[in-house]
Amino acid sequence: MVSATDAPVIDLLGLIAAGELFAFETLARDSALANDLDAKAALGEIACREFGHFRDVVDRLRATGADADAVIAAYLPIMSEFHNKTAPRDLLEGLLKAYVGDGIAADFGREIAAFVDPETQQFLDGALSESGQAEFVVPYVQQALAEDPGAAGRLALWGRRLMGEALAQAQRVAADRPDLAELVVGGPDQSGAGLAEFAQMLARMTESHSQRMRNLGLAP
Amino acid sequence: MVSATDAPVIDLLGLIAAGELFAFETLARDSALANDLDAKAALGEIACREFGHFRDVVDRLRATGADADAVIAAYLPIMSEFHNKTAPRDLLEGLLKAYVGDGIAADFGREIAAFVDPETQQFLDGALSESGQAEFVVPYVQQALAEDPGAAGRLALWGRRLMGEALAQAQRVAADRPDLAELVVGGPDQSGAGLAEFAQMLARMTESHSQRMRNLGLAP
Numbered sequence: 001m002v003s004a005t006d007a008p009v010i011d012l013l014g015l016i017a018a019g020e021l022f023a024f025e026t027l028a029r030d031s032a033l034a035n036d037l038d039a040k041a042a043l044g045e046i047a048c049r050e051f052g053h054f055r056d057v058v059d060r061l062r063a064t065g066a067d068a069d070a071v072i073a074a075y076l077p078i079m080s081e082f083h084n085k086t087a088p089r090d091l092l093e094g095l096l097k098a099y100v101g102d103g104i105a106a107d108f109g110r111e112i113a114a115f116v117d118p119e120t121q122q123f124l125d126g127a128l129s130e131s132g133q134a135e136f137v138v139p140y141v142q143q144a145l146a147e148d149p150g151a152a153g154r155l156a157l158w159g160r161r162l163m164g165e166a167l168a169q170a171q172r173v174a175a176d177r178p179d180l181a182e183l184v185v186g187g188p189d190q191s192g193a194g195l196a197e198f199a200q201m202l203a204r205m206t207e208s209h210s211q212r213m214r215n216l217g218l219a220p
Numbered sequence: 221m222v223s224a225t226d227a228p229v230i231d232l233l234g235l236i237a238a239g240e241l242f243a244f245e246t247l248a249r250d251s252a253l254a255n256d257l258d259a260k261a262a263l264g265e266i267a268c269r270e271f272g273h274f275r276d277v278v279d280r281l282r283a284t285g286a287d288a289d290a291v292i293a294a295y296l297p298i299m300s301e302f303h304n305k306t307a308p309r310d311l312l313e314g315l316l317k318a319y320v321g322d323g324i325a326a327d328f329g330r331e332i333a334a335f336v337d338p339e340t341q342q343f344l345d346g347a348l349s350e351s352g353q354a355e356f357v358v359p360y361v362q363q364a365l366a367e368d369p370g371a372a373g374r375l376a377l378w379g380r381r382l383m384g385e386a387l388a389q390a391q392r393v394a395a396d397r398p399d400l401a402e403l404v405v406g407g408p409d410q411s412g413a414g415l416a417e418f419a420q421m422l423a424r425m426t427e428s429h430s431q432r433m434r435n436l437g438l439a440p
Contacts (some may be wrong), residue, residue, distance in 0.1 A: 024264055028248030037289050037296070044244055049269040058261070069257050076257070156403070 004119045005064045008183035012112060013120075014071035015180065016127070019105060020054035021072070022079040025046075026101075030094035039091070042136050046098070049133060054211065056127050067084050078176070082169045086162055092144050092151065093158055095137045096216070100162045102134035103212045107205045115183050141216050156219040163209050167202070222330070224339045228403035233281050233330060233340075234291035235295075235393065235400065236347070239325060240274035241292070242299040246321070250314035259311070261279045262356050269353060276347050298396070302389045306382055312364050312371065313378055315357045316436070320382045322354035323432045327425045335403050361436050376439040383429050387422070 002009055027047035034040045061068035088094035113121045145152055174181040185198045210220030222229050247267035254260045281288035307315035333341045365372055394401040405418045430440030 021260060021264070025248055025252040025260075028245055028267065029252065030247065032245040035296075037293050040241060040245075041274075044241070044271045044274070048271045051264045051268050054262075054264070073257050076255075150395065 002115070002117055004117050005066075005118075008179040009116055009120050010061065010064060010066045010071055011177055011180045012116065012183065013057050013064075013066075014068075015075050015177075016109070016124075017054055017057035017061065017068070017072045018075035018079045020050050020057060022083055023049040023101065023105070024054060026083060026094075027098055030091060030098060033088075033091040033094055035091075039140065043098070046102075046133050047096050048131060053127050060127075074177075075173075078172055079170055081172075082165055086165050092106055092141065092155065096155055096158055097162055099134045099137040099141070099216070100209065100212060101166075103155055104166050104205065104209060105165070111201050111205065112184070131214055140213065145217055152218060155216075157211065159209075159213045159218055159220070163206065167206075171204075181190070222335070222337055222403065223335050225286075226337075228399040229336055229340050230281065230284060230286045230291055231294075231397055231400045232336065232403065233277050233284075233286075234288075234296050235397075236329070236344075237274055237277035237281065237288070237292045238299045240270050240277060242303055243321060243325070244271040244274060246303060246314075248316055250308070250311060250318060253308075253311040253314055255311075259360065263318070265334035266322075266353050273347050280343055280347075294397075296392075298389055298392055302385055306385050310376065312361065315360055316375055316378055317382055319354045319357040319361070319436070320379055320429065320432060321386075324383070324386050324425065324429060327428050331421050331425065332404070358436060366438055372438060375436075376433065379429075379433045379438055379440070383426065387426075390422075413431075 006066070009139060025048050027043050031040045031043035031047060034043060058068045061071060088097050107122055113124050116124070141155070143216060145155070184201070186194055213220040244267050247263050247270060251260045251263035251267060254263060278288050278292070281291060284372050306317060329344055333344050336344070365375075404421070406414055421431070433440040
């Protein structure tokens with residue numbers, strides 16, 4: 001079992017912090033795209049909660065003695081690429097991205113918790129536990145689909161693209177950060193789930209994503 | 221003296237809430253433009269504090285029994301026009317806008333406080349008192365100017381344009397919302413400062429803006 005100050009755990013926290021920071025920026029951008037005050041307020045609320053998580057992870061990294069800035073900065077290019085490749089063209093795409101992204105992040109947090117020490121596990125439970133905060137998106141998307149059923153095809157494709165890009169960036173993380181990959185898969189010096197269990201984990205996350213798409217009335 | 225539930229006071233709170241909401245969105249956008257983590261974290265921090273102020277004003281409006289959504293929504297087009305007309309082309313322009321905008325908003329809050337009831341006055345003191353939060357911008361701008369002295373002319377012009385647009389939108393508010401204008405200037409049924417004092421108020425705000433520009437080493 002790894003300890004709270006092991007390099008792969010620190011690395012993982014850096015990835016999560018970078019993810020939260022970009023979630024904040026993306027949600028705030030969606031707030032700016034929204035015209036009605038309810039949507040603006042809801043998106044701003046979630047954006048600032050994500051920023052609060054970011055700050056919590058930074059504090060946690062500093063508490064472990066890690067150079068939080070360097071650890072997080074290493075993940076900024078990957079996050080930046082993900083968000084540049086999945087820049088929503090309108091509010092509806094932004095809302096779907098918020099919903100899908102929130103879900104993937106929560107799934108990832110749950111899955112990864114199995115591989116870290118109990119202290120980090122407890123921290124992750126706290127920091128990432130507010131899943132479902134993007135649920136407010138569901139009626140918005142459903143209403144938009146009721147008004148314009150033709151949008152369903154475009155949004156279904158968009159959802160697939162989001163999941164595809166998330167998996168592509170996950171592979172890039174695994175290639176660039178072998179420590180982090182070993183935390184999950186295992187390696188010469190480290191126990192882990194093995195590749196079969198890793199594949200199962202991705203399958204579970206993909207199924208969970210498909211379920212969310214179906215909840216919205218979209219083909220997964 | 222007006223009371224806390226008078227239309228002009230409610231109107232004023234709507235204007236302030238709309239301002240805070242757009243400040244949040246703009247600052248979050250600047251965070252996304254920034255490449256280094258320090259700037260991202262600082263801008264995100266201020267953005268979320270502005271969002272917190274927005275929420276405080278919404279709560280305050282609801283506590284007075286006002287239809288917060290309608291009151292705030294009335295100001296969204298004006299704020300939207302201001303921000304569309306002053307969209308920063310890069311991070312440096314964004315930072316200057318954050319600094320200048322924060323200053324103008326704080327000045328406005330101080331000036332307007334003289335015309336409202338003590339209860340609203342106290343609320344404004346609390347909600348808008350965190351002025352100077354954009355001070356972190358100063359060393360960034362100074363460093364950028366040290367590295368590229370040629371940017372000073374462009375930024376000085378940018379600062380003038382920001383103040384000019386703020387005054388233009390203030391005039392639009394005064395024309396569109398006579399109740400609010402009368403709160404300051406006075407009217408048939410209401411005491412107020414009169415046009416001469418109103419002109420003085422704008423002169424003080426302009427001088428205060430000029431001083432901030434000089435602090436940055438820019439010609440006002």
